[in-house]
Amino acid sequence: MGYILDLRKTLGSRPFIMAGAGVLLINEKNEILLGKRTDNGCWDYPAGSMELGESFEECARREVLEETGLLCGKLEFFMDLSGKDTLYKYPNGDQVYLAVILYICRDFSGDMKVQENEVITQKFFALDALPENSDPLGLGLLEKVREHIKNKH
Numbered sequence: 001m002g003y004i005l006d007l008r009k010t011l012g013s014r015p016f017i018m019a020g021a022g023v024l025l026i027n028e029k030n031e032i033l034l035g036k037r038t039d040n041g042c043w044d045y046p047a048g049s050m051e052l053g054e055s056f057e058e059c060a061r062r063e064v065l066e067e068t069g070l071l072c073g074k075l076e077f078f079m080d081l082s083g084k085d086t087l088y089k090y091p092n093g094d095q096v097y098l099a100v101i102l103y104i105c106r107d108f109s110g111d112m113k114v115q116e117n118e119v120i121t122q123k124f125f126a127l128d129a130l131p132e133n134s135d136p137l138g139l140g141l142l143e144k145v146r147e148h149i150k151n152k153h
Contacts, residue, residue, distance in 0.1 A: 002051065003049070003050075003051050003052050004018065004049050008094065013092070013093040013094045013095060014095065015087065015095035015096060015097055016095075016096060016097070017096070017097050017098075017099050018049050018096040018097070018098055018099065019049065019050045019056075019099045019100070020047060020048055020049040020050055020059060020063075020098065020099070020100045021047065021048070021050065021056045021057070021059040021060035021063065021100060021101045021102070021103065022045050022046060022047025022048075022060065022063070022100055022101075022102045022103070023045060023046050023047070023060045023061075023063070023064045023072060023075065023102070023103045023104070023105050024045050024078060024102060024103070024104045024105070024145055025045070025046070025064065025068070025070065025072075025105050025106075025108055026104060026105070026106050026145075026149065027106075027124050028106075029124070029126070030126075030127060030149055031124035031125055031126050031127070032045065032124065032125055032127060032130075032142070032145060033045070033046070033068065033122060033123070033124050034122065034123070034124075034125055034130075034131065034134060035067060035068070035114070035118075035119035035120075035121065035122035036119065036120040036121050036122070036131075037118065037119060037120070038116075038117065038118055038119065038120055039090060039091050039092075039118075040090070040091050040136060041133060042133050042134065042135075042136045043125075043130070043131045043133060043134040044134070044136065045102075046063050046064045046067040046068055047060075047063055047100065047102075048062075048063040048066075048067075056101040057075060057103075060072065060075060060101070060103050061075070064105070064108070065110075066115055067115045067118060067119055067122075068110075068112055068113065068114075068115075068122065069110050069111055069112050069113035070108045070109065070110045070112060071108060071109050071110045072103075072105045072107070072108050073105070073107030073108060073109070074105065074106075074107045075103040075104075075105050076103060076104045076105070076106075077101070077103060078102045078103055078104045078145070078148065079101075079102050079144070080099075080100065080101050080102070081098055081099070081100045081102065081139070081141075082097070082098065082099040082100070083097075084097075085137065085139060086098035086099075086100075086137060086139075088136070088137060098137075102141075104145070104148070127142070127145065127146040127149065128146070130142055
């Protein structure tokens with residue numbers, strides 16, 4: 001997170017646009033992998049901010065590997081998130097407007113691990129049995145994932 005930390009030194013906690021990517025990892029049972037975040041206690045999908053010179057896809061793959069230990073194969077574009085509804089306030093007071101590309105990945109491999117400085121625990125959840133506190137922005141994202149999967153099968 002060097003780039004973002006450098007920006008924070010100059011901007012303080014004021015909001016800025018943060019480009020990033022996230023991946024919705026879906027297993028063969030149509031369950032989604034979520035991790036419980038250390039900073040806010042919310043359940044969330046692997047995601048993070050881009051580094052300088054990185055593409056959205058490179059960012060997505062790196063974040064999944066760092067946070068879960070899993071390697072992504074084919075990534076399917078799912079949606080983009082941006083605009084006034086994406087203002088996120090971190091528990092420390094820092095604010096960002098997200099500009100994020102989200103992918104779905106069903107093709108992943110490796111041994112799952114937890115990146116303990118960012119995630120307390122992680123597990124796969126059925127889309128009709130998601131944990132409470134899994135939509136910190138209130139955008140209904142996981143409901144959109146559920147509809148997308150239902151429409152594809």
